[in-house]
Amino acid sequence: MVFSSLTFLYLFFPACLLLYFVLPWSKAKNAVLIVASVFFYAWGEPVYVLLMIAAALLNYAFGLLLDQFRGTKYAKPILIVSIIADLAALVFFKYAGFLAGIVNGIFGNVLSVPKLALPIGISFYTFQTMSYTIDVYRGNVKKQTSFWRFLLYVSLFPQLIAGPIVRYAEIEPQLEKRETTVDDVFYGALRFFLGLGKKVLIANYAGKAATLLLEEASAMTVAGTWFGMILFAFQIYFDFSGYSDMAIGMGRIFGFRYAENFNLPYTARSITEFWRKWHISLSTFFRDYVYIPLGGNRKHQMLNLLVVWALTGLWHGASWNFLFWGLYFCLLLILEKRFLPQIEKIPMLLRRIGTLVLVLIGWVIFYFTDLAQMGAAFSAMFGGAPLCTQSVAITMLNNLPLLLVCVIGSTSLPRRIGLGLDHLCALGSPEQSYLKQVFFAIGIFLMEFAILLLSTVSLVGSSYNPFLYFRF
């Protein structure tokens, strides 16, 4: 089940909310969330739900063991075994085919390439469980004594399938006891609906248009490929950050406070800044659990960077292009550090544009898992194709309003408008301020309602298959 589905919006989520808030006891609330989360996961993965529960059980046990043997010579081996166990499942399901392909490429067809379906969210929950065991080992967090609370941490549906990667330390106290105020729910609902709008009303349409322009290598043009890649850049941003917004919003409604995962990444003035604003929970995970333990800036920094970015690339998928994508950013970051004084002399606007172009080139590497198609796209972007065709020109024209929404939506303007209105509400006498806040709240409610309505219309409309109906 995905958040942006009719089943989630009209059945699962309202039923879950109702049950959660009707029951007064915190244990019952947790039980509702656990049952709902397991059901949510099993809806899409009726078999692999057992894998997720097993992973939770295993890491819960490792947590107890690590706590028991903390400070002894056994602690480190236990930690290593726990990490190997976590990574083994991830590697088996996500990378076995890729690795077998490499082995076969070198030694001939010696291995059969397994075709396994990737369990949804395994990359996210594996990193969450690893962060727990590592933090218990380091003494940063206490062991969790209740398996159910640990299962709640691992399986909590708001962040289960698309992140953010929530570290145990972030929500440890909230697993047992948390309070939700009306303000929290109001804010959470706002974040949820904003995320829904980003996903359904922007990302889905940008994705359709990008596919139209990028899928057929023989029909690529210079203008169409650039335009398609720009739309893909917006698709992935609004899709991913939309999901994060929904997760953060739902978490807030249920009393959990998740850290931000995106912070207007397309406004970055450098690649370094871009990665501080893009998928923050992943980059900080690699920083804290891989880069710094390897030695960070202190020893063999280049090697550390190489390892971290190769892993960052491969985390996104088991394919060469993702590895190249990670290494591409590694190279950019090294160059950026090396030429920092010169870069800082470049006017701000040019730095922003330069960063966007470099990120866009990165998305080309990311988008095409087929390296031949990637080559065709690069060739088209840099003049190896006709400048434009009528078909591409019409597609670009058709998508101009969407592009405008994407551009505005990815800047700080919407946030500034919101903050400005909020600030305006606080001005004036208490009576005036109160009245303005009432209007502001009603305005937000109407906006949420409009997003829900338009998203529903879009979801119902996109399920409409005219040929299905035409045939009969």
Add this chain to the structure above:
Amino acid sequence: MLKKLYLFLLCTLLAVMLAFGISSLTDVDPTVTESGIVKKPTATAESVLRGEFTTQWEKYYADTFPGRQAMIALNRTLNGFYYFSPMKETMLVLDHRGGAEQGGERLPEDEIGFPLIDDSTVIEEPTDPESWIDTSEELPQENTGTVQRAGNVVIIGTRAMEVPYMNASAVQSYAAAVSRIAAALGPDVRTFSVITPNGAQFYTPESMHTGASDQQVLIQTAYNAMSGVIPVDVYGRIERHTDEYLFFRTDHHWTQLGAYYAYVSFCQAAGFEADEIETYESGTYDTFVGSMYAFTSGYSQSQILKDNPDSLTYYFPKSSTTARYYYSTALSGGVTIPVINTNVQSSNKYLCFISGDTPVCIIESSAPGGVCMVIKNSYGNAFVPFLADQYSKIIAIDPREFYGEGKPYIDLASFAAEQGVNDLIVVDYPFMVSNGYYANILNNLIK
């Protein structure tokens, strides 16, 4: 006080979602369920464990969502924003997977008396299980289990068209499949390939019918790759008559006049003589809004198609004919149909030709010719009636009706031999030729 307002607003929102949720489970849109298009999935242990049940249920839920029709209408307004075009000139480009042909053209149940696919119908299987196993040489199949994207749909002005892309490997697979069918039927059967361009080749701006979308190159590539097949030059003749009404503007098919020019080219290749079109008795459906309107009906640009409908002219064969269609090559049962239906109730008037797509349609004619078999998609439906003046028996087969789970078995070579087929004609258009999925469908005909 403000908190009370927040609470009230939040509760209102939740109540709306809950109310819709509850009503969505009870108030199911009857127009969808009664038509039989959407069926509520049944949970089995296997379907649940494979995750198929939940996927099907979500689809069922979306298809039966309360207020669905109103939402689809609203979505059209919403698409006016997402698919912008200037007021004075209507322009739209959409992703088009597989070709409108995959939707097919079938007569609705109420017009033919009983359902085409009757659950009680027994699917004929070969008595020898070994014959299920394909022992032929490795097929040049496209490795695709699904319909591929083969181009775009565009609306320019008052005309909607399919613009194909040439998928070189799919075209090779198509040519190999036709050659394989020709070889399987043996040297005594003449095999003709009739590949027609569609309207996009002639009525789009230059860049939409050149390069990868050049249908002339696509057709010639397919012909060049065939062996044991007589290629019919339809393109040249159609190109000379593009100032006539050869292609619909609101439908992806050709008109029967377009099909007539293909028939003239075929006659030339086969050594027959075609009569002038003026000598045929004809009739007209004045208003026809076809598949391209249906495909684009979710977008505001489609309005111009609705406002400017096509007309459809049909031509009767000169010989007297009787026709029946059958569910399989066992030819049991069968339903009598007119070769040209002058009273199509459906809005889809193109169904007037041999009652649309049926698995096997056999036309007996008073003409003194031999037996011909036509492998066709719906483009062939307008072409087949003309053949009734050259052959005493025409067997039209839609290969899509024999491909996939639950579809009847076919061994085309044996069936052709049983029927004493003299000529085989394979009629297609670029969207089929450039789709690897369709090559698989053709390969399925030969065991």
